[in-house]
Amino acid sequence: xxxxxxxxxxVIPGELLAEGDYLLxxxxxxxxxxxxxxLLGLVDSKERFIKVIPLSGKYMPHPRDLVIGVITDIAFSxxxxxxxxxxxxxxxxxxxxxxxxxxxxxxxxxxxxxxxxLAKVIDVSQSMVVGLTMKDRGLFKLxxxxxxxxxxxxxxxxxxxxxTMVQMLKTMTGCxxxxxxxxxxxxxGKNANAAIExxxxxxREAHTSGLTDKVKEFLEKELGSSASSNTSKLKPxxxxxxxxxxxxxxx
Amino acid sequence: MGKSSDIKLITDGKRIDGRKPNxxxxxxxxxxxxxxxxxxxxxxxGGTHAIAAVYGPRTLHPRHLVNAQKAVLRTxxxxxPFSVDDRKRPGPDRRSIEISKVTRExxxxxxxxxxxxxxxxxxxxxxxxxxxxxxxxxITAASVALADAGIAMRDLVAACAAGKVDDTVVLxxxxxxxxFGQADMPIAYAPNEDxxxxxxxxxxxxxxxxxxxxxxxxxxTKRIYELQKKALKERYEKNE
Numbered sequence: 001x002x003x004x005x006x007x008x009x010x011v012i013p014g015e016l017l018a019e020g021d022y023l024l025x026x027x028x029x030x031x032x033x034x035x036x037x038x039l040l041g042l043v044d045s046k047e048r049f050i051k052v053i054p055l056s057g058k059y060m061p062h063p064r065d066l067v068i069g070v071i072t073d074i075a076f077s078x079x080x081x082x083x084x085x086x087x088x089x090x091x092x093x094x095x096x097x098x099x100x101x102x103x104x105x106x107x108x109x110x111x112x113x114x115x116x117x118l119a120k121v122i123d124v125s126q127s128m129v130v131g132l133t134m135k136d137r138g139l140f141k142l143x144x145x146x147x148x149x150x151x152x153x154x155x156x157x158x159x160x161x162x163x164t165m166v167q168m169l170k171t172m173t174g175c176x177x178x179x180x181x182x183x184x185x186x187x188x189g190k191n192a193n194a195a196i197e198x199x200x201x202x203x204r205e206a207h208t209s210g211l212t213d214k215v216k217e218f219l220e221k222e223l224g225s226s227a228s229s230n231t232s233k234l235k236p237x238x239x240x241x242x243x244x245x246x247x248x249x250x251x
Numbered sequence: 252m253g254k255s256s257d258i259k260l261i262t263d264g265k266r267i268d269g270r271k272p273n274x275x276x277x278x279x280x281x282x283x284x285x286x287x288x289x290x291x292x293x294x295x296x297g298g299t300h301a302i303a304a305v306y307g308p309r310t311l312h313p314r315h316l317v318n319a320q321k322a323v324l325r326t327x328x329x330x331x332p333f334s335v336d337d338r339k340r341p342g343p344d345r346r347s348i349e350i351s352k353v354t355r356e357x358x359x360x361x362x363x364x365x366x367x368x369x370x371x372x373x374x375x376x377x378x379x380x381x382x383x384x385x386x387x388x389x390i391t392a393a394s395v396a397l398a399d400a401g402i403a404m405r406d407l408v409a410a411c412a413a414g415k416v417d418d419t420v421v422l423x424x425x426x427x428x429x430x431f432g433q434a435d436m437p438i439a440y441a442p443n444e445d446x447x448x449x450x451x452x453x454x455x456x457x458x459x460x461x462x463x464x465x466x467x468x469x470x471x472t473k474r475i476y477e478l479q480k481k482a483l484k485e486r487y488e489k490n491e
Contacts, residue, residue, distance in 0.1 A: 012479075013398050
């Protein structure tokens with residue numbers, strides 16, 4: 001067991017990371033006894049475990065991920081969902097709602113094309129069909145608010161350790177925020193503009209240290225100056241009052 | 252190549268642009284130059300300027316090309332009409348279709364295509380200015396762009412040419428040396444894998460000359476590899 005790279009060191013594809021009996025995580029591969037990086041990213045190793053945190057790339061669906069999807073098509077017994085990924089999600093009738101769906105019911109009344117939903121990945125088949133469900137606590141259709149897209153690799157930074165970053169964004173801006181693992185962020189509330197700018201700041205500076213402080217400073221400045229000029233008349237929202245602690249504590 | 256001429260390409264051991272036989276032209280590489288591409292890179296090798304853009308992995312169209320086992324890599328090499336002295340007629344021609352194909356084959360072995368099954372990865376290489384060695388500059392740029400796009404790879408591919416002018420083996424031919432020289436041999440090489448992924452040859456070498464040219468070219472690709480590495484790291488380390 002020998003490491004050639006320090007933790008958090010930037011590596012490129014093909015760089016030698018370590019030698020010996022490691023457990024390999026994402027972004028690494030083994031050739032004989034040696035472990036190499038397969039991605040451009042930061043090394044992350046704990047004891048026997050080694051992986052590379054990517055800095056760019058597309059969203060690859062995994063079971064239990066919380067994602068924000070856009071309905072793109074309605075078929076006889078399922079909905080197709082765009083996941084901001086190379087693969088499309090499918091919500092089948094049995095996973096669409098808690099209630100019973102009548103035979104011959106108009107499916108577009110439940111989810112129509114263009115609707116935005118907060119869903120959960122239940123399985124990813126061999127043929128890369130991504131099964132989604134809406135039948136879980138805190139999954140719902142996102143009716144108002146704004147949807148922005150960030151790089152999926154920056155999602156863990158927006159969420160923060162044990163969700164500290166989103167928690168701070170929520171309390172400081174008073175917005176409702178949902179972060180999907182697929183890089184879509186839904187923001188609803190009076191200070192949505194400030195919150196969006198903060199998320200963009202996190203995206204831009206995701207690989208730097210002291211990010212929480214920078215964001216805090218930014219929001220204090222932003223909210224301090226916008227408080228006086230806040231004339232935006234947002235209608236009182238009637239989004240389902242389900243608690244939204246589903247940001248998935250993935251670091 | 253081929254056209255014999257009175258131009259003297261080597262005088263007192265110096266080449267027409269003043270280089271030594273095994274010297275590269277100044278190389279500049281920058282990663283992440285395009286806003287809207289998933290990954291991109293810009294490469295300058297002397298007077299040859301190339302830009303590469305990567306899109307994907309993304310849903311592949313037309314659907315009949317989809318491979319259930321792995322991603323489909325598609326490459327397009329294209330020369331801008333203004334990249335050469337006499338305007339090049341825009342669009343694909345026999346030469347650029349061939350270069351697109353060999354570029355794809357030079358990159359395919361290093362990409363973990365099986366990690367992105369049923370998708371397509373598109374690589375576009377645009378030659379903005381040409382002064383010899385455009386296909387190798389294109390491959391060098393494409394490899395950096397792929398890494399920048401966050402695509403899993405076994406290694407980077409660095410590419411470089413060697414050739415023969417005035418009966419001397421030289422590294423990295425410029426446009427004139429390419430036109431009036433005796434041989435040109437572009438090579439793409441994955442240094443950590445220790446694999447040559449492209450080797451073409453135009454002209455003639457003796458066996459010894461070939462060995463020297465190969466040695467020169469591999470040495471050149473290793474130097475270019477270091478610059479590729481630097482370019483990728485600079486992309487993220489600059490603003491820290």
